[in-house]
Amino acid sequence: MALGPAAWHSYTQGVLPVPIVRLDLELPLPSYAHPGDAGLDLRARDSGVVPPAGGRLLMPTGISIAIPLGYAGFVLPRSGNALKHGVTVANAPGLIDSAYRGEIKVVLLNTDPHEPFHIHRGDRIAQLVLQRVEEVQWHEVESLDGDDRGGGFGHTGTA
Numbered sequence: 001m002a003l004g005p006a007a008w009h010s011y012t013q014g015v016l017p018v019p020i021v022r023l024d025l026e027l028p029l030p031s032y033a034h035p036g037d038a039g040l041d042l043r044a045r046d047s048g049v050v051p052p053a054g055g056r057l058l059m060p061t062g063i064s065i066a067i068p069l070g071y072a073g074f075v076l077p078r079s080g081n082a083l084k085h086g087v088t089v090a091n092a093p094g095l096i097d098s099a100y101r102g103e104i105k106v107v108l109l110n111t112d113p114h115e116p117f118h119i120h121r122g123d124r125i126a127q128l129v130l131q132r133v134e135e136v137q138w139h140e141v142e143s144l145d146g147d148d149r150g151g152g153f154g155h156t157g158t159a
Contacts, residue, residue: 024062039127
């Protein structure tokens, strides 16, 4: 059952107004695929090919945004591209600081050993999540409370 705007709003904890500039008026604005989704779909501004076996491609999205102070943007892979084609975001999550005002671009990585990944203009290539972030204020101490968890990486095993 599809939700109307009023019902959709009730699922959220508020709306974050974000200024956006469309650098390509033919592409739609980033949007949620379903009510309650966290990620907005980003689209390819150009067509291109991501070569196999670790090939990378920097793809523009055709938008610039002004992320509010106290928030950050995170560019994440689309799970379908990862599962079906071995394509991910190379630096996932790609971090967009609130001061950045340039075009959002996505570094795509093809992990498939043999098949190139063809992108067509307008394809959904990644997801954008905007999230509140706190500024850190360091409090230097002589030692830390709690347990250091023993051996660190892999210490608890897999079973």
